[in-house]
Amino acid sequence: MKALTYRGPRDVACAEVPSPVLSGDLDAIVEVTLAGICGSDLHIWGGHGFTDDIGFIVGHEAVGIVREVGAGVIGFAPGDRVLATASVGCTTCSECAAGRVSTCTFKAGKSWQSSCYGLGHALAGTQAEYLRVPNADVNLATIPDSVGDEAALVLTDNAPTAWYGCRRARIVPGDSVLVIGLGRSG
Numbered sequence: 044m045k046a047l048t049y050r051g052p053r054d055v056a057c058a059e060v061p062s063p064v065l066s067g068d069l070d071a072i073v074e075v076t077l078a079g080i081c082g083s084d085l086h087i088w089g090g091h092g093f094t095d096d097i098g099f100i101v102g103h104e105a106v107g108i109v110r111e112v113g114a115g116v117i118g119f120a121p122g123d124r125v126l127a128t129a130s131v132g133c134t135t136c137s138e139c140a141a142g143r144v145s146t147c148t149f150k151a152g153k154s155w156q157s158s159c160y161g162l163g164h165a166l167a168g169t170q171a172e173y174l175r176v177p178n179a180d181v182n183l184a185t186i187p188d189s190v191g192d193e194a195a196l197v198l199t200d201n202a203p204t205a206w207y208g209c210r211r212a213r214i215v216p217g218d219s220v221l222v223i224g225l226g227r228s229g
Contacts, residue, residue: 046100046171052090055101063167063175068115072177073125077192078169079104081129081200084099084161094163101158102170103129104199106192109183116179124186127169129200134181179191 044062047055063072084101086092109123119125132144139147145158161168167175176182186195214220 046168049087049092049097049101050098051097053088055088057165060100060171062173065111066114066175067177068113070113070187071109071116071119071176071183072111073105073107073127073174073183074110075105075107075169075172075174075177077106077196078102079173079196079199079201080170080187083159085168087162092162093176098162099109099161099164100168100171101160101161102168104196104201105160105169105174106186106195106199107174109179112179117191118180119185120184124188124192126186126195126199126200127160127174128153128182128184129160129203131160131177131182132158134166134178139181 044060045057046060048058048060049055065072080102081104081199083093083103087101106124106126109119109121109125111121112119128144130144132139132147136148138144160166160174161170166177184198186192210219
């Protein structure tokens with residue numbers, strides 16, 4: 044399959060890479076129909092990444108169609124339109140149960156070992172034709188027919204990042220704020 048891979052500072056290129064395969068009963072394979080570029084991808088492109096890895100698939104914002112599911116996946120089936128949440132968790136640790144997927148404590152020893160797609164080789168990114176989603180029942184969300192791919196894409200990382208920033212800043216309805224930033228999250 045074709046994917047965008049990080050090859051070094053200011054060197055991201057389309058390359059032919061192996062297609063993902065199910066690595067467990069809780070995985071799903073999603074055909075990516077639309078992917079976004081995040082500020083984190085721009086940091087990686089500039090050489091200020093999250094790892095010293097090179098050759099990995101970048102990206103963590105995508106929507107698509109489920110093409111294959113593992114035997115333990117109960118909430119999704121081939122043909123479902125889905126969004127892949129940018130933060131990926133194990134679903135069972137106390138951090139995930141409390142909604143803090145980015146601080147999942149059970150990544151060590153897992154085949155994916157990352158809380159986000161496309162930050163290194165641990166979990167391949169979304170800027171590809173296909174994506175393997177671990178723990179699909181909680182790391183995917185169904186897209187209703189009334190919502191288009193472009194609108195759903197905002198929900199993968201942009202809107203949650205903006206919401207998280209507002210929550211950390213203790214902004215409440217009615218507050219006056221100054222927003223300095225780029226894109227939808229800014």
